[in-house]
Amino acid sequence: MTEDTRALANGLQKHDPELLDRLIEQHQHRLYRYLLFLTGNAALAEDLFQETWIRVLERGSQYNGKSKFESWLFAIARNLVIDASRRKKMASLEEMGDPESAAPYDPPDETSTPVLQMLVSRENAKAVQLSLLKIPAYYREVLLLRFHEELGLEEIASVTATPISTVKSRLYRGLTALRTALAEGAA
Amino acid sequence: MTENLHKRAQELSAKALIEGLQPAEEAWLREHRAACAECAKEVAVLQEALGALRSVAVLVPRDLASRTQFRVRLRAQEISKAAGGSHVLWIITAASWLLGVFSAPLVWKLFAWAGGNFGVPKLAVEAGFVLWWTVPALVAVSVVLHRRVMTTGAKGI
Numbered sequence: 001m002t003e004d005t006r007a008l009a010n011g012l013q014k015h016d017p018e019l020l021d022r023l024i025e026q027h028q029h030r031l032y033r034y035l036l037f038l039t040g041n042a043a044l045a046e047d048l049f050q051e052t053w054i055r056v057l058e059r060g061s062q063y064n065g066k067s068k069f070e071s072w073l074f075a076i077a078r079n080l081v082i083d084a085s086r087r088k089k090m091a092s093l094e095e096m097g098d099p100e101s102a103a104p105y106d107p108p109d110e111t112s113t114p115v116l117q118m119l120v121s122r123e124n125a126k127a128v129q130l131s132l133l134k135i136p137a138y139y140r141e142v143l144l145l146r147f148h149e150e151l152g153l154e155e156i157a158s159v160t161a162t163p164i165s166t167v168k169s170r171l172y173r174g175l176t177a178l179r180t181a182l183a184e185g186a187a
Numbered sequence: 188m189t190e191n192l193h194k195r196a197q198e199l200s201a202k203a204l205i206e207g208l209q210p211a212e213e214a215w216l217r218e219h220r221a222a223c224a225e226c227a228k229e230v231a232v233l234q235e236a237l238g239a240l241r242s243v244a245v246l247v248p249r250d251l252a253s254r255t256q257f258r259v260r261l262r263a264q265e266i267s268k269a270a271g272g273s274h275v276l277w278i279i280t281a282a283s284w285l286l287g288v289f290s291a292p293l294v295w296k297l298f299a300w301a302g303g304n305f306g307v308p309k310l311a312v313e314a315g316f317v318l319w320w321t322v323p324a325l326v327a328v329s330v331v332l333h334r335r336v337m338t339t340g341a342k343g344i
Contacts (some may be wrong), residue, residue, distance in 0.1 A: 015267065024255050028252045033245040050251075053259050057262055057266070153205075171201075171205045177206065182232050
């Protein structure tokens, strides 16, 4: 454990609000982006963003510094997304079908897609629309974690609470889905 | 070029992005791409899309961070108050336990006297004594556990 990680773990255990302020500033873009891409809903992403940090404050003592803080943060956020999905009886990540069994893909909520498009900057809108919105959430999530957040396979496995083999499988299928989406977009 | 070769090239392109390639695989893929315009184009499109994915800029609502910081500070105050209350509770419990230890001989005599005078069975007297001794600690533990659940919520992360 590095000195910084140890200091971070100590600060979290003491519920240090100054530390939390800094962490919120530092990770706001990554966390909000992750939540937005996962939920496809700006209002829900905002709520979950706040809930995630409240949870970080409350569960700070559980962070032992062995994993990256980002991985732990994303895992908390992901669990809150799943909880929210279950509460609102929306199609959750798990309920959208087992990606490994090639279950039929439910397209994203139509009302949420324009919000996502509005929130990404104009020059990237087309690429985002092509590369993400046409892809099932469980693939979109691993693609985002791997190629945007640049997490390693083990870190993604830790965030998604799945074995590395599943992460790899989702990444391969996600890239295939992306390829298909690009081909359809170009047609 | 056969379909199998294209398929292998696709698989290796994905593997290169996800896990990395062995030198022999890398050499084969490079050679294939040099000879196959279709595969080279497909990889370029995919790389471009991933590049776009990396550079996606999502606009965070302007005051989201400050609103969150405010909520977190309020919650931190609540947690701090609750923790302070717990300390007081532990001190009271410890004091009560110490008092119990030192007063035990007297209380035992009191229970024995009451048992003798009112005809209470010995087992009931002993059980009453044990209860008198453990109830404060049990109450304190239940209060602490209840407060902990209220403070941190019932679920895991």
